[in-house]
Amino acid sequence: MLELICPLCQQPLLSGSRQWVCANGHSYDQARQGYLNLLLVQHKKSRQPGDTPTMLACRQAFLDAGHYQPVSDRIGELLGAAGPHQLLDMGCGEGYYTARLQQQLPECAIGGMDISKDAIIKACRRGREIQWLVGSTARLPVADASLDAALSVFSPWSWDECLRCLKPGGQLLLVGPHGDHLLALREQLYDSIHPTPELIKALPEGLEIVNDQTLRYALDLTPADLASLIGMTPHGFRSSPERQRTVVETGLTGLEVAMRMVLLQRS
Ligand SMILES: C[S@@+](CC[C@H](N)C(=O)[O-])C[C@H]1O[C@@H](n2cnc3c(N)ncnc32)[C@H](O)[C@@H]1O
Numbered sequence: 001m002l003e004l005i006c007p008l009c010q011q012p013l014l015s016g017s018r019q020w021v022c023a024n025g026h027s028y029d030q031a032r033q034g035y036l037n038l039l040l041v042q043h044k045k046s047r048q049p050g051d052t053p054t055m056l057a058c059r060q061a062f063l064d065a066g067h068y069q070p071v072s073d074r075i076g077e078l079l080g081a082a083g084p085h086q087l088l089d090m091g092c093g094e095g096y097y098t099a100r101l102q103q104q105l106p107e108c109a110i111g112g113m114d115i116s117k118d119a120i121i122k123a124c125r126r127g128r129e130i131q132w133l134v135g136s137t138a139r140l141p142v143a144d145a146s147l148d149a150a151l152s153v154f155s156p157w158s159w160d161e162c163l164r165c166l167k168p169g170g171q172l173l174l175v176g177p178h179g180d181h182l183l184a185l186r187e188q189l190y191d192s193i194h195p196t197p198e199l200i201k202a203l204p205e206g207l208e209i210v211n212d213q214t215l216r217y218a219l220d221l222t223p224a225d226l227a228s229l230i231g232m233t234p235h236g237f238r239s240s241p242e243r244q245r246t247v248v249e250t251g252l253t254g255l256e257v258a259m260r261m262v263l264l265q266r267s
Contacts, residue, residue: 049115053118064096084149094122137157145167171265178214199260
């Protein structure tokens with residue numbers, strides 16, 4: 001089990017049967033689906049933060065078809081090498097990578113956290129052994145120096161919170177797009193391609209890079225897969241519906257995944 005803390009007073013949370021309570025008497029009910037909501041209303045920036053239900057459905061369809069399984073396999077290899085006991089997937093979405101990690105690292109206590117309640121409700125169906133949490137990467141609901149590993153796949157993260165929660169020697173794996181990621185798709189959807197922002201702009205003191213790699217492979221997608229891929233990303237609302245339709249109807253050649261994976265270690 002992860003060492004959860006109260007989002008109000010940061011005291012440890014102790015579990016009862018369906019309720020978690022801190023020493024100051026703040027209590028949080030476990031939802032019937034199995035997740036714990038540790039996101040306080042005053043910490044929400046919108047009523048329904050995170051990805052939309054359409055994006056979630058598209059992501060689940062695309063990921064469950066196995067198109068990013070090589071990414072998930074590599075994540076398991078990179079994080080599994082150090083034999084972590086406590087791991088948090090930050091911004092886990094509907095839990096594809098979290099659930100795969102649970103299979104890859106059966107001895108590890110794994111939590112999946114997302115700011116979107118809809119995403120976590122979907123994630124709960126992936127397995128009850130995982131601690132599913134609604135929460136924000138801006139305030140991780142886990143104790144200081146309690147995590148052996150943290151993961152962020154295409155999600156935001158806070159350096160300060162990662163530094164607070166990782167044990168000395170603990171690892172943080174950041175996964176995000178390389179500039180070439182899905183380039184053939186972006187070339188069809190837009191007149192000009194915006195440069196991909198650097199995954200890491202400046203490294204804080206206390207973390208050092210121990211592995212930096214880009215995983216590349218070709219994707220051969222059906223029209224339905226292409227529609228899911230567009231729908232699960234901001235391309236679904238940023239690009240014109242006509243161009244999206246053309247891509248789905250005519251298909252794409254030369255589509256390539258290029259995922260940057262940076263593994264960092266806490267000193
Ligand atoms: C692009 S999705 C990636 C989801 C998942 N990691 C994956 O790759 O399938 C980004 C996720 O980050 C979540 N998110 C955005 N801001 C967040 C925050 N401040 N705290 C936690 N999750 C957040 C969104 O709800 C969404 O599920």
